[in-house]
Amino acid sequence: MIFLECLRANWLTTIIGFLLLIAGTTILVWNEGRAVNKILALDEALNDAITVRADEQYERFYEEKLIHLNGPITTGEPLTESDYNIMVQAVKLKRRVQMYQWVEETVDRNFGETVSTIDADERTYYYSREWRDQLIDSRSFYIRNAHENPKSFPIESKVQIAGKVHIGQYLLGAELKNRFQKFVEVTADTRPDDPQIKLHSGIYYHCNDIWNPEVGDVRIQFYYAGLEGSSYTVIGKLENGKIVPYETTFGRKILLIFNGELDLDEAIKIEHKTQRNITWGFRFFGWALLFFSATCSAAIMRHLVNENRFLLALVPDPTFPVSTNICVSFSLALVITSIAWIFHRPWLGGGLLFAAVSPFLYCARSFLHYQRLD
Numbered sequence: 001m002i003f004l005e006c007l008r009a010n011w012l013t014t015i016i017g018f019l020l021l022i023a024g025t026t027i028l029v030w031n032e033g034r035a036v037n038k039i040l041a042l043d044e045a046l047n048d049a050i051t052v053r054a055d056e057q058y059e060r061f062y063e064e065k066l067i068h069l070n071g072p073i074t075t076g077e078p079l080t081e082s083d084y085n086i087m088v089q090a091v092k093l094k095r096r097v098q099m100y101q102w103v104e105e106t107v108d109r110n111f112g113e114t115v116s117t118i119d120a121d122e123r124t125y126y127y128s129r130e131w132r133d134q135l136i137d138s139r140s141f142y143i144r145n146a147h148e149n150p151k152s153f154p155i156e157s158k159v160q161i162a163g164k165v166h167i168g169q170y171l172l173g174a175e176l177k178n179r180f181q182k183f184v185e186v187t188a189d190t191r192p193d194d195p196q197i198k199l200h201s202g203i204y205y206h207c208n209d210i211w212n213p214e215v216g217d218v219r220i221q222f223y224y225a226g227l228e229g230s231s232y233t234v235i236g237k238l239e240n241g242k243i244v245p246y247e248t249t250f251g252r253k254i255l256l257i258f259n260g261e262l263d264l265d266e267a268i269k270i271e272h273k274t275q276r277n278i279t280w281g282f283r284f285f286g287w288a289l290l291f292f293s294a295t296c297s298a299a300i301m302r303h304l305v306n307e308n309r310f311l312l313a314l315v316p317d318p319t320f321p322v323s324t325n326i327c328v329s330f331s332l333a334l335v336i337t338s339i340a341w342i343f344h345r346p347w348l349g350g351g352l353l354f355a356a357v358s359p360f361l362y363c364a365r366s367f368l369h370y371q372r373l374d
Contacts (some may be wrong), residue, residue, distance in 0.1 A: 046265070063240070086188060089228035
């Protein structure tokens with residue numbers, strides 16, 4: 001009955017804690033499975049990849065194999081924006097369009113009240129004009145009169161991609177070209193032929209006065225990625241002279257690209273480091289969810305611990321709730337991580353599992369001590 005009363009008094013936080021437990025466990029299980037598969041795939045790539053020289057003649061022997069290739073890239077026809085006299089020999093040319101629009105901001109005068117209880121009359125509305133990449137719907141403004149935005153962009157943002165990109169005799173596939181994401185601003189100084197388009201500091205303005213723009217005016221910036229002649233390192237499968245994703249025996253796809261000319265070991269090490277950073281980021285997020293789960297469920301857990309002598313010995317001192325929650329959530333996260341690794345790297349998985357249970361083994365000594373005294 002006492003337990004039911006405790007559960008009734010803390011039912012909401014207990015449910016939240018349970019949902020956070022499921023979310024944190026799901027993220028950790030998915031993350032560790034992803035990390036294991038990625039590491040196994042990279043190890044397979046390191047063992048199976050064949051290094052190909054870009055300056056050598058194309059060999060059909062390499063077809064359907066995982067290859068490692070580096071060298072300067074070459075593109076076919078240049079990417080152009082004729083209205084702005086832009087011409088770039090690169091893999092990508094991005095046009096970024098911004099429009100001058102009204103923006104609404106609100107300030108609540110009753111700071112002590114929740115948002116749901118604040119009336120519109122108890123808010124102060126401010127309107128300013130800013131350059132924005134996305135269309136702002138002024139129909140949702142509280143004061144729509146004299147604060148109307150256009151319903152669409154007169155010019156759309158877009159990214160052009162070169163049709164053919166080579167490293168030596170080898171063609172880069174569409175998925176590999178999409179991996180070029182490091183954009184550099186185009187700093188052209190050639191003015192457009194259209195006198196209505198104004199150029200200032202590399203930005204093209206469609207307006208009457210660049211210093212006093214009006215709502216609906218547009219400005220455009222251009223960026224390129226993968227400049228011709230720049231050196232890159234790629235790892236992927238050669239298929240009909242084109243480099244495409246390679247599927248490993250574990251069902252994981254390998255398609256990597258790096259700036260500069262790297263040997264195979266260096267490229268794989270860099271990718272390992274990148275994946276480690278991603279893995280640890282998800283681990284921290286998953287552990288944080290477990291910690292908040294333990295915090296929300298602390299009242300129920302303390303009740304169970306106080307009612308059971310065995311649990312009292314296995315759980316760290318509940319009079320220090322923060323340290324107890326950290327210990328419980330950290331141990332649970334280690335258990336989940338160890339299960340994922342114990343089948344692939346037994347020593348690592350076993351060590352993580354021992355680290356997970358060691359705080360509870362240490363605390364259990366008191367239970368055995370009390371048993372002897374009894």
